[in-house]
Amino acid sequence: MFSFFRKKSPAPSPAVAPPAELPPPVIPASVAIPESATPRQGWLDKLKTGLRKTGSGIATVFTGTQIDDALYEELESALLMADTGVKATTHLLADLKRRVKESKTTDPAAVKGLLADAIADLLKPLQKPLVIGEHKPTVIMVAGVNGAGKTTSIGKLTRHLADGGASVLLAAADTFRAAAREQLAVWADRNTVEIITQQGGDPAAVSFDAVTAGKARGRDVVLVDTAGRLPTQLHLMEELRKIKRVVQKADASAPHEVLLVIDGNTGQNALHQVKAFDEALTLTGLIITKLDGTAKGGVLCAIAREKPVPVYFIGVGEKLEDLETFDAREFAQALLA
Helix, strand or coil: CCCCEEECCCCCCCCCCCHHHCCCCCCCHHHHCCCCCCCCHHHHHHHHHHCHHHHHHHHHHHHCCCCCHHHHHHHHHHHHHCCCCHHHHHHHHHHHHHHHHHHCCCCHHHHHHHHHHHHHHHHHHHECCEEECCCCCEEEEEEECCCCCHHHHHHHHHHHHHHCCCCEEEEECCCCCHHHHHHHHHHHHHHCCEEECCCCCCHHHHHHHHHHHHHHHCCCEEEEECCCCCCCCHHHHHHHHHHHHHHHHHCCCCCCEEEEEEEHHHCHHHHHHHHHHHHHHCCCEEEEECCCCCCCCCHHHHHHHHCCCCEEEEECCCCHHHEEECCHHHHHHHHCC
């Protein structure tokens, strides 16, 4: 059973179905996978490998013999090179110096552990579970620039949700890129879920039809795949706002989640995307992809310091299992492993 979301059962009523027909409770991953005492160990190994390029530049700072100004200057440069950003770097250095002073640490190697603690504390506000079940259907609108891995992430999320017992309906609202519809249709077929699509149709109309169908068919989740665009393309950003307005016409409380998929390779540009899309749509969560192979994984620290939108999932590969829930301490420890 997957631990990336909590599924809340509706409150019982006189007409409630027999208990046997209710959705099964979500069991914590640590209980549901008895064959391993550390069920996320495989994922942690992948995360460490994926963050190696980012972490190696930082970890080499602690190979010296003393803690001095030179060490902190090298660390500052390493953090900035990892796209941690000026504000987050300044915060981390100040926090680290405080920790070193309070612990009376004299070993540079031990300072690395203190930095991991500082990074974990900085990232902690980003750690939040995706909740499914408070609304039926839970309408999730997904945005992102072309190439960020948006449609693939939707496919992986669909699989996780379906495996967790949630019924999913997909909305192919990226109507102007044929490959997007076909790609999403493949995921729908693999996961045996329904998809609402139309060639060359209005994205907002497809979204409206999907939410309406999701309500009528009693689906748990409606995932809306929107067209990829840059935040500088103002007319396309306005189309995203239109989709959100039209979805609200189909369900006044929707969308319940507005997620942005960002490519970890883009570094500080990812932070700019978060700010722009949040201004346009009011984001509720992030999916950060392609953290493997990049030396810019520090951008999560920049996001935490400047635009702390929750990070629901991170990805370090193309396989289904390479998308997992974000855990601040796991990330910090993997970064400096």
